[in-house]
Amino acid sequence: MELLINLTVNGLATGMLIFLLASGLTLIFGLMSVLNFAHGGLFAWGAFSGVWFYTISGSFIIGILGAILTGIILGFITEKLIITPVYGNHVQQILITLGFMLVLAEMLKVVWGPNQIAAKVPSYLAGSWEFGDVLIIKYRLFIIIVGFVVFGIFQYMLQKTKIGLIVRAGVMDKDMVQSLGINIKRVFLYVFMAGAALAALSGVLFAPYSGVIYAEMGFEFAILAFIVVVIGGMGSFPGSLFAAILVGLAGSYMAYYVPALSLAVNMLLMAIVLIFRPQGLFTAKG
């Protein structure tokens, strides 16, 4: 039982990091029909800039805010310079965003050097709580709480505010939203910046979780995020949360019980969903 609880907490923490990355991706995918392979690069920039802000200020909160700000700025630049010219052309989007992902990774090396950088958990989040044989690592619990809080905030915005309704409507029918007098391109930009901010938040939270950060970290995590978007359904925020937790838990359990399958399990989950429900587990109705 203790083992199961520990594996579940680990799986949930990983799932929440993937969720933060995938939630931005699913909105960008669903609303803008943009295949953004540079999303992992924004995640890595969030990690590096966050650790830098954390190091120079001594405050992890400032590190998180700095990473989010970096994400927003990079999101603005990426949308304006990289995405805008290739709207509506998936092949060009894949090529240019993959290329930009490489540029982002190389730029990290230019700014912070080619070596891995260590990232420490802040003292107040270090250590663990013991409940009998159950060991709850504080930082993992922190990630889980942040994930649920972000989900709650975004879900509230999407469900209860006008801009949220517009975003959801845009996922379903962009032309109709424009025909109602709404500048969908501006909405695209805001969503892209929000998605980039979420990727950066995921990156800065991932840094102390993994202990080291490196320029290519975005490639690995972005693949998981794409799997989550496919499983959860493009454009579905709750779908991303559900799928990210599923992927996180499956990875955690498999790594312990069937280690040989731990890497394949995510692909297997995606394949099953694609066979039986190709539109994903949650979808936006048109």
Add this chain to the structure above:
Amino acid sequence: MKTLLKVDGIHTHIGQYHILQGISFEAREGEVSVLLGRNGAGKTTTLKTIMGLTPASKGAVQFDGQEITKKATYTIANAGIGYVPEDQGIFGDLTVEENMKVAMRKEDEAAFARQDYVLGLFPDLKKFWKKDGGHLSGGQKQMLSMARAFVNDSKLLLIDEPSKGLAPIVVEKVMEAITEMKKSTTIVLVEQNFIMASRIGDRYTLIDDGETVHAGDMADLIRNEEIKRKYLGIG
């Protein structure tokens, strides 16, 4: 009577296809102008081109004295044109209330008064206020689409095939509503059902193979058996 919309020789390409090859017509203030023609003649594309959804490659569209040919769709809508597309464009995951909220540009007293007015025309919408748009019947979706277009103070409504696929009793309700809306706004209507079109239309434009072939008063068309037979297959 003042000309509110002037479409002058527009050509539209969609991919490699040359869909509109010279459409011209005018919509006068306070009137219902009906676009008639067989399936595939170019009526829907004409409305989409006016809205900027399939921009014209040649020709000009003027609305309320302003050139809108190359403007973005949202700018055209904000200039005062409401659009009810053929597929109704309902946001299926949003409730009726949320669909109306997205459509309402200014949430002021006047907009809520217009909303109350349009809910009076379509009481079903009030009944299903909290229901997802995707779960409405075809007729209710049509009503919601029209209500959304009407809730803003639009000077012109473009309504595409409002009777398509609806039961006769629902068509009757929709037509009654259009007749009511006509009192406060100008309407350009695409309609296959000639009986309905002739009942509410003041003027007509006949489109065939992407071109305007005839235009005039609806009363004249009703009497002209030859044109009706040749271009509409009726009479």
